[in-house]
Amino acid sequence: MTAALLFRDDAYLKDCEATVTAINDKGGILLDRTVFYATAGGQPGDKGTLAWDGGEAMIATTVYDETKDVVHVPAEGAPLPGVGAKVKLALDWANRFRTMRAHTLMHLLCASVPFPVTGGAIGDEGGRIDFDIPDGQIPDKAELTATLNRLVSEDHPVSYRWITDDEMAANQHLIRTMSVKPPMGTGRVRLVMIGEGGKVDLQPCGGTHVSSTGVIGPVAVAKIENKGKINRRIRVVFQ
Numbered sequence: 267m268t269a270a271l272l273f274r275d276d277a278y279l280k281d282c283e284a285t286v287t288a289i290n291d292k293g294g295i296l297l298d299r300t301v302f303y304a305t306a307g308g309q310p311g312d313k314g315t316l317a318w319d320g321g322e323a324m325i326a327t328t329v330y331d332e333t334k335d336v337v338h339v340p341a342e343g344a345p346l347p348g349v350g351a352k353v354k355l356a357l358d359w360a361n362r363f364r365t366m367r368a369h370t371l372m373h374l375l376c377a378s379v380p381f382p383v384t385g386g387a388i389g390d391e392g393g394r395i396d397f398d399i400p401d402g403q404i405p406d407k408a409e410l411t412a413t414l415n416r417l418v419s420e421d422h423p424v425s426y427r428w429i430t431d432d433e434m435a436a437n438q439h440l441i442r443t444m445s446v447k448p449p450m451g452t453g454r455v456r457l458v459m460i461g462e463g464g465k466v467d468l469q470p471c472g473g474t475h476v477s478s479t480g481v482i483g484p485v486a487v488a489k490i491e492n493k494g495k496i497n498r499r500i501r502v503v504f505q
């Protein structure tokens with residue numbers, strides 16, 4: 267049994283109680299449930315604290331192991347709870363909330379630049395996506411900034427819909443590389459819809475998002491860089 271991912275149903279959960287199911291051979295902590303997002307799809311893993319009767323450990327990051335279970339990686343030298351211990355997990359919420367704003371912003375960027383996506387990443391100041399954009403079609407920085415800020419100020423709701431793997435397979439056009447793909451094979455996939463019915467953006471994504479685009483706040487396109495023949499890296503930052 268892998269950990270139940272509570273953030274999939276509510277990205278605004280800041281803490282939860284859980285039971286330690288295992289400590290792996292690298293000292294990573296496995297739980298029956300978690301609010302911590304594990305590094306995937308350009309979104310960094312969560313940080314925070316894990317406390318139990320008689321101890322507390324800082325969690326430096328969160329990753330997936332080879333079985334796709336969530337591993338809470340303690341800071342170096344931190345004490346470890348015993349297997350079976352009841353623990354309380356608490357997110358570094360300031361860090362996660364900024365990440366949620368940046369991740370949702372990346373959906374808006376993806377929706378505003380109609381070219382193939384080849385990569386992406388989120389950082390403290392915002393995030394970036396790499397697109398394949400032919401010469402002559404590179405967006406104007408100021409225009410793209412205005413488009414993104416319009417989508418932010420229109421405050422479009424973010425909602426979710428689960429579909430079956432078969433429905434997903436029949437709708438491959440929905441998949442853009444930036445998306446944090448929920449694993450296929452569990453029978454269902456989560457679609458993220460921005461705007462009514464997904465009119466702004468609609469794609470499968472297992473990441474964490476804010477409740478509406480207005481929460482992102484004002485942004486600006488900082489840079490459009492050439493990273494190859496047609497590869498363009500667009501970096502957007504919070505203002």
Ligand SMILES: [Zn+2]
Binds near residue numbers: 446475
């Ligand atoms: Zn997403």
